[in-house]
Amino acid sequence: MATVLKKYCGSALRILNAQFEASSSLTHDTSLGSIREQVIRDFLEGHLPSLVSVVSGQIFDRHDATSTQQDIILVLKSVPRLPFASGIDLVYADGVVATIEVKSSLSGPKLKIIGEGIKSVRRLKPAGWGSVSHGVSHFWPPTRILSVVITYSGTALTALENVLGTMEEITRPDLVLDLSKGLLIRNEGLLIQKQQARPDYLIIDDAAEGFMLFLTFLTEITGTLVARGINWRAYCERYNQSR
Numbered sequence: 001m002a003t004v005l006k007k008y009c010g011s012a013l014r015i016l017n018a019q020f021e022a023s024s025s026l027t028h029d030t031s032l033g034s035i036r037e038q039v040i041r042d043f044l045e046g047h048l049p050s051l052v053s054v055v056s057g058q059i060f061d062r063h064d065a066t067s068t069q070q071d072i073i074l075v076l077k078s079v080p081r082l083p084f085a086s087g088i089d090l091v092y093a094d095g096v097v098a099t100i101e102v103k104s105s106l107s108g109p110k111l112k113i114i115g116e117g118i119k120s121v122r123r124l125k126p127a128g129w130g131s132v133s134h135g136v137s138h139f140w141p142p143t144r145i146l147s148v149v150i151t152y153s154g155t156a157l158t159a160l161e162n163v164l165g166t167m168e169e170i171t172r173p174d175l176v177l178d179l180s181k182g183l184l185i186r187n188e189g190l191l192i193q194k195q196q197a198r199p200d201y202l203i204i205d206d207a208a209e210g211f212m213l214f215l216t217f218l219t220e221i222t223g224t225l226v227a228r229g230i231n232w233r234a235y236c237e238r239y240n241q242s243r
Contacts, residue, residue: 009215010208013179016043020104020152020179037071037102040150044072044100047215049223052097053077057089059096061124062234068117072100074146074218078227093124094230097222098146106154106178108163115171118147122170127234132227138220139190143228146221147173148214153180160184161201172200175214183210191217 016039023035037056045054052074059067075081079095099121101114122145131142140146154160157176161184164172174191176184183204185192192213195202204210233240 003212005216006208006212009212012043013207013211016040016179017152033102033104036104036152040100040102041072044074044218048074048218051077051226052222053081055081055083055089055091056087057084057091059091059093059099059121059124061093062127062231062237063125065124067099067120067124070099070117070121071102074098074100074222076225076228079230092230092235094126094128094228096121096145097225098148098218100148100150101173103149103151103154106149106151106160106176108155108159111149111160111163111176112167112171114149114173115167118173119168119171121145121147127231128228129231130229131225132229133224134226136224138217138224140217140221141190142225146175146217148175148177149173150177150179152178154178157181157184157203157205161199161203164201165199175217176201177210177214178207179211180207181210182206183213185213 019039020036041054055073055075056071057073058069059073073091074097075091075095076097079092082090101117103110128143133142157178160176172186174186184201185204187194187198187200187202192202204213
């Protein structure tokens with residue numbers, strides 16, 4: 001029997017997919033991609049705990065290394081923002097909770113390209129020295145950035161799972177959500193109980209259930225992480241001081 005939350009997620013998916021279809025009349029790829037990203041951003045802004053901001057842009061660290069452009073970045077509101085025009089931010093690595101790449105369609109080759117962007121985020125070196133979380137009911141590490149890929153329609157989940165198995169460890173996303181098919185969850189025991197006899201990813205082959213779990217994971221992580229201790233002077237090296 002479907003839960004209230006799962007029913008809600010099923011209804012939300014129908015709305016998101018309807019907005020996806022409505023945008024199909026556009027022929028300019030850049031405009032089309034921006035609109036479909038904005039649909040996901042708007043949904044997350046309206047549904048996630050108010051402890052995070054939902055932005056787009058690039059992430060930088062204390063050594064001035066930067067990530068590739070990220071479609072969606074979930075950032076702690078306790079961390080300052082460096083905004084530019086058109087809703088693009090330059091984001092401190094220490095404030096990032098999750099990154100999300102949004103694709104209209106997803107294939108194996110596209111997934112590998114996205115993996116390089118994930119690598120660019122994971123190679124950053126934050127200046128944090130601790131964190132504060134309240135009411136924690138999950139096993140996700142408080143300083144680890146969640147990497148998510150969302151597609152409106154992609155290759156079969158089993159095919160994507162096979163591609164993920166060939167990718168370098170640092171490039172693999174934690175979640176791959178297909179709004180029309182379901183969810184792939186990295187089988188590490190952090191987001192969901194590890195299944196020893198299963199491969200690197202667990203498949204949820206129901207779109208509404210996958211979307212429900214996706215929102216639940218984000219809610220758990222963004223709703224319990226209150227603040228991070230950050231050596232802000234590390235970002236201006238000349239004036240860096242150790243406590």
